[in-house]
Amino acid sequence: MKTYVVGGAVRDELLGLPVKDHDHVVVGATPEEMVSAGFRPVGKDFPVFLHPQTQEEYALARTERKTAPGYKGFVFHTSSDVTLEEDLVRRDLTINAIARGDDGVLVDPYNGQQDIKDRMFRHVSDAFAEDPVRILRLARFAARYPEFRVAPETNALMKRMVDEGEVDALVPERVWQEIARGLMEQQPSRMLEALRDCGALSHIIPEVGDGHAVAPVIDRAAAADLELPVRFAALTLALAVPQVEQASKRLKVPTECRDLALMTARDRGSVEQALQLDAAALVGLFERCDGFRKPARFVQMVAAVECAGSTAPAQRELLARALDAARAVNAGEIAQGSAGQPHMIPELVRAARVQAVRETIAAQENPDDQP
Numbered sequence: 485m486k487t488y489v490v491g492g493a494v495r496d497e498l499l500g501l502p503v504k505d506h507d508h509v510v511v512g513a514t515p516e517e518m519v520s521a522g523f524r525p526v527g528k529d530f531p532v533f534l535h536p537q538t539q540e541e542y543a544l545a546r547t548e549r550k551t552a553p554g555y556k557g558f559v560f561h562t563s564s565d566v567t568l569e570e571d572l573v574r575r576d577l578t579i580n581a582i583a584r585g586d587d588g589v590l591v592d593p594y595n596g597q598q599d600i601k602d603r604m605f606r607h608v609s610d611a612f613a614e615d616p617v618r619i620l621r622l623a624r625f626a627a628r629y630p631e632f633r634v635a636p637e638t639n640a641l642m643k644r645m646v647d648e649g650e651v652d653a654l655v656p657e658r659v660w661q662e663i664a665r666g667l668m669e670q671q672p673s674r675m676l677e678a679l680r681d682c683g684a685l686s687h688i689i690p691e692v693g694d695g696h697a698v699a700p701v702i703d704r705a706a707a708a709d710l711e712l713p714v715r716f717a718a719l720t721l722a723l724a725v726p727q728v729e730q731a732s733k734r735l736k737v738p739t740e741c742r743d744l745a746l747m748t749a750r751d752r753g754s755v756e757q758a759l760q761l762d763a764a765a766l767v768g769l770f771e772r773c774d775g776f777r778k779p780a781r782f783v784q785m786v787a788a789v790e791c792a793g794s795t796a797p798a799q800r801e802l803l804a805r806a807l808d809a810a811r812a813v814n815a816g817e818i819a820q821g822s823a824g825q826p827h828m829i830p831e832l833v834r835a836a837r838v839q840a841v842r843e844t845i846a847a848q849e850n851p852d853d854q855p
Contacts, residue, residue, distance in 0.1 A: 485513040487542065488568060488583035488591065495579050498600050499629075508535075508542040509583065511568050515544065545571040569593050576618045577625070578606045599635075606635040613641055616650040620662035620688075623678040627669035634678060642682035651687045656736040659688055663735065667715040672706050673699035689735075691720070691727045698722060704791040710784075716741040717748040717788035725749050744781060747773055748788045755789040758799040763842035766806050767834065775807050782807060802848055809844045810837040 493506045510518065515531045523533035523542060531544045545566040568583055568591060575581040578596035585591065594608050605622055612618050619642050626632060634642075645651065666675035676695035679685035685695055692698050698719055705718040716737065720728045728749045732742040754761065754769045761769070769775075775782040786800055813836045819829050 485517065486511045486568075486585065488585050490572070490583045491575070491580050494582045494584050494590070495596075495600065497584075498582070498597065506540050508540060509545050509568065509571055510542050511545045511566070511571070512564050513544060514564050518542070518544070547571070547574060573609050574611055575608050576612055576615075576621060578608050581608045603629075603632045604635050605632050605638060607638045607641060610641070612638070613645050613650070616645060616654050617658060617662065619645060619651060619679070619682065619684050620654075620659065620666075623675040623684075624662050624666040624669065626678040627666045627672045627675040630671040630674045634681065639682055642684065646683040646687065651684050656734060660735045660737060663689070664712055664716075664741075667702065667706075667719065668712055670706060672702040672715065672719075676702075689719075689731060691723055691731045700793070701791045704793065705788070708787070708791070710787055710791075713741045713744040714784045714788045714791075717745040717785065718791040720745045721748055721752060721788060721792055723749055744784055744788070747781075748785045751785065752789050752792075755786055755799065755803065756794050758795075758803050763806075763838045763845060766803075766841050766845075767810055767837050770807055770810055770837075776811055779807060779811065798848075802845070805848065806841045806844045809840040813837050813840055 488509050488511070489506050490509045491507045493503045496503050510533075515525065515533075518531070518533045519525065522536040524536070525531065525533050526541075531546075533542045533544075534540070535542060545568060547566055547570050572581040572583060572591075572593060578594045578599045580596070581592075581594045582596040583591040590597070599606050605625060607618075622634065622638070622642070626634070663675075666672055669675070673695070676685060676689075676692070676699060679688060680695050685692070698721065701718045701721055702715060705715045710718075720731060723731070725746060728742075728745050731737070732745065737745075751769060751773060754765070758766070770782070773782050773785060783804070786795075786803055789795055790800065813833065815829075815833045818832050818836060819826075822828050822832055
């Protein structure tokens with residue numbers, strides 16, 4: 485039995501980047517031998533075990549065979565006679581097909597170290613074409629490692645996969661998982677670029693067109709280290725509300741991300757024109773966006789709009805101060821003061837909020853008049 489560290493841990497170590505997790509491949513062992521050694525089996529599709537002390541994953545070396553379209557159509561074969569090279573050849577990219585033995589020696593049968601030096605994404609073998617998720621993974625890696633480029637032959641292979649309908653066989657949950665991870669990487673625009681270059685973007689997020697318009701917007705969101713809902717709202721910022729609804733439904737986008745994106749698409753114009761709005765219009769904006777109950781989400785919307793580069797700090801400052809002032813209105817006190825006229829309470833509360841915002845606008849416009 486021999487064990488090797490494989491995949492991302494070796495890749496990132498060679499790139500001089502922090503290593504978060506270690507994946508291991510075990511060669512020359514059976515599931516029974518792993519259990520006898522104290523490992524706990526957790527794999528559903530193929531034998532994967534957790535180390536009894538470190539809880540890191542150890543997978544038996546395996547081969548796989550394509551049996552149906554999409555990314556689930558595989559039959560896996562594990563045996564104590566499967567070699568390390570046979571296991572590595574089924575991996576997606578050469579930079580992920582490098583192993584390090586317990587003695588520290590690297591096993592690199594597919595020249596991944598050279599592709600790391602050349603900053604190149606290159607598929608290991610034609611088996612890449614059997615799993616359409618690999619197109620999404622490569623695009624996500626492009627966002628994580630923006631200095632890397634896709635090898636021409638790999639891009640040609642991905643184009644062929646798109647043409648043959650493999651991308652259309654992906655389930656929405658898997659697509660969203662990879663898109664979400666890509667949005668959270670260093671330069672998300674590179675993900676869109678990789679998908680566009682192979683023709684997959686129009687199948688996965690057709691609403692964003694060629695992606696050029698949203699590229700700087702999502703990169704600003706990444707540079708500001710904003711949360712996933714804000715980054716998705718930035719991605720869909722320029723879309724009409726029905727388009728955002730359509731994309732969110734098709735990708736099965738989580739509610740938090742969908743709702744913020746819809747609100748941002750709907751009210752982007754009001755945020756951009758905040759300095760021109762009167763107090764009643766600002767209160768109306770807060771009401772539409774449920775800002776009194778969910779002020780943090782309103783702040784996220786403003787942050788998403790800022791990523792378009794069409795607002796200045798003055799808009800953000802006014803909106804923050806105005807919302808704070810309106811939320812500070814004591815609705816309970818107003819209700820107590822309107823005894824006998826409960827139907828008037830909403831109108832009175834709104835009037836008080838408008839007045840509070842009006843005073844905030846005046847204070848921002850005339851700071852020298854403040855005590």
